[in-house]
Amino acid sequence: MADKEEEDTRPMKDWILVQNSELRLEVQNDNSVDIQLLFGVAEIFGTEMAKNMRYTISNQAKIAIFTDISCTIRILGSPDIAYVSTDTPMHIYRNTHFALEHLRRTAQQNDTFGPKVMVCGPTDVGKSTLCRLLSNYAVRSGHQPILVDIDVGQSDISIPGSIGVLPIERPAGIEENEFLKPGSLVYHYGHNNPASNLKFYDTLVSKTFEMYQERCKENPTNKYSGCIINTCGWIDGSGYKCLLHCAKVYEVDAVLVLDHERLCIDFQRDLPKTTSIIRLPKSGGTVVRGREFRxxxxxxxxxxxxxxxxxxxxxxxxxxxxxxxxxxxxxxxxxxxxxxxxxxxxxxxxxxxxxxxxxxxxxxxxxxxxxxxxxxxxxxxxxxxxxxxxxxxxxxxxxxxxxxxxxxxxxxxxxxxxxxxxxxxxxx
CATH class of the missing domain: 2.40.30.330 (Pre-mRNA cleavage complex subunit Clp1, C-terminal domain)
Known part of the structure; x- marks a missing residue:
């Protein structure tokens, strides 16, 4: 993030967003654009934009700027894709956060563990984005949840082929498109797919739970804030068994399933009745990523x-x-x-x-x-x-x-x- 006051000769366009709408941008290859909040209130995946501050968006980024009031966004440069949509599931995601917020407050009052939430679904439905969104909202509400990333193909905590545990202490950066990572624990898996070594994968998932418990013993704020678990998009056969193993090891309180009815039914059948299975819609801005892109x-x-x-x-x-x-x-x-x-x-x-x-x-x-x-x-x-x-x-x-x-x-x-x-x- 930086002030960029020098003269800019790139194309400029102001976008006016009405209440509960979002501006979806894609920047491909070596392209980059600057975005700026001129009026109103806006956020990017749960991170608030500062007024009049320019943010550079690059590195094949795909973002959505959401406002629950209204706002004006200035874009300098030529994004590869830019459009406004009012068809957004953000109000559902925000209600999910409010429900988790209630559980965190209850945990603090009763000195118990906060909500343990697992986010599941097939590939390219926005699991990582939802985990980031819920983590950002939790931090903005005064909590410090622990993010557990067991997606070894597209890890958001470290590099591919690893599993990570990250205490979240501040919202993710907009330009960096990631959380700060001091205090993270990373474990070697060595492959970009759980199928390469299912037994070892499950062993590491169990290890992350041990580390989560240790962290909660050391820091009550983490204990009351709970954890958010990001998972792989492999949901069939042995992939589903891996998800089930994770849910049972963590004794998750809720499983958030994006855009897959059958997966909801499977979890309802195989997990305890005390576990809430919640089906959520994916965002219309979700982009399908091909093998070469991955x-x-x-x-x-x-x-x-x-x-x-x-x-x-x-x-x-x-x-x-x-x-x-x-x-x-x-x-x-x-x-x-x-x-x-x-x-x-x-x-x-x-x-x-x-x-x-x-x-x-x-x-x-x-x-x-x-x-x-x-x-x-x-x-x-x-x-x-x-x-x-x-x-x-x-x-x-x-x-x-x-x-x-x-x-x-x-x-x-x-x-x-x-x-x-x-x-x-x-x-x-």
Whole structure:
């Protein structure tokens, strides 16, 4: 966010929004626009806009500027898509917030846990947006909910292939399009789909609940504020079983289902009667994202982890060599041993959460690894949180060194590296 008073020669248009309407904008590829609230009151996914402040919208952003009173919005530049709609479910989402607000107040009065809410639905129905909206409203009401993101394909807390827990203390930034992340806990999963290792995925979900409980013991405000859980869009078969596992582990008070009647019916059948199953409509501004878009988005998220947002000079990653002797690389999950290879009467061990050593060679180039917080193998490396992520950019087998791209300078604070399927080619 910044004041931008210099002369601007770009096209300018003022949009007048009536009560309970929203201005929907899409900015694609390398395009960017500035938006400014001239009159009235407006918000973007629950974050209030400051009057007369210019915000730059870029990085393939898709936003909706909503007003519950009326407002005038100025756009400088040429958005790829811009239109006003009065067909918005915002009043329903706001009523959902008010219901959660009542539960938080009751929790504070009775010294109990605040509402635990899980947001579910197929892909491209606005789950992440609704989680952000409800989190922002909660913070603006004086609470500090915990956001749990188990969507390993499009994580909003860290990079793809990870699961995160984030205490929310202030509304998300408009230009940054994300929450500040001090105090976040991130766990290595290593794949962008739960199907790659269902047992390990469920193990990590259970681990996030343990951490949520620990956080609530330390901070009563978090306890009374509850948590909001963002989930994957895989809702059939084993994907539904993962959702059910999460709901049961957290003993969620409410499941918010976006745009999927059958999923509501399934939850009503399989969850306790004390769990509220609420079907919500998706926004008409929700955009369907293709496979190529998702791939590019994941790559952009990793790039931003190291370099910051496009056009920003806020992050300067480090590149340095690390001797083979100073690191140990592992992956999580071993292939199943065929029954025919086992001794008579023996049963195969579950290798889904097994730590498997990985040989350091050129196959690791361009792979993302997480730096485990574990200090020894005696600790549970598999379920330890991550200190951060590195990209292996080169492997020199003769000198026995790897070159890594790192957000922090040498030396590495830990030695255990967990290999992921996520790749990143650093073109600077």
């Amino acid at each position: 791939k590019n988005h994941r790559n952009n998220v990793v790039r931003e982890y190291f370099y910051g947002k496009k056009g920003s000079l806020s992050l300067f990653p480090f590149s340095f060599e690390v001797p083979f002797s100073e690191v140990s690389v592992y992956k999580i999950g071993a292939p199943e041993v065929p029954e025919s290879c086992l001794p008579i009467g023996a049963t195969a061990e579950d290798g889904n959460t097994q730590l498997v050593p990985v040989e350091i060679n050129k196959d690791l180039v361009n792979r993302i690894v997480s730096l485990s917080m574990a200090t020894s193998l005696e600790e549970n490396v598999v379920s330890c949180s991550s200190a951060g992520f590195l990209c292996i950019t080169a492997v020199n087998t003769d000198a026995e060194t790897i070159t890594v791209l790192s957000p922090a300078p040498s030396p590495l604070p830990r030695k255990f590296l967990l290999l992921s399927d996520i790749e990143f080619v650093d073109f600077k």
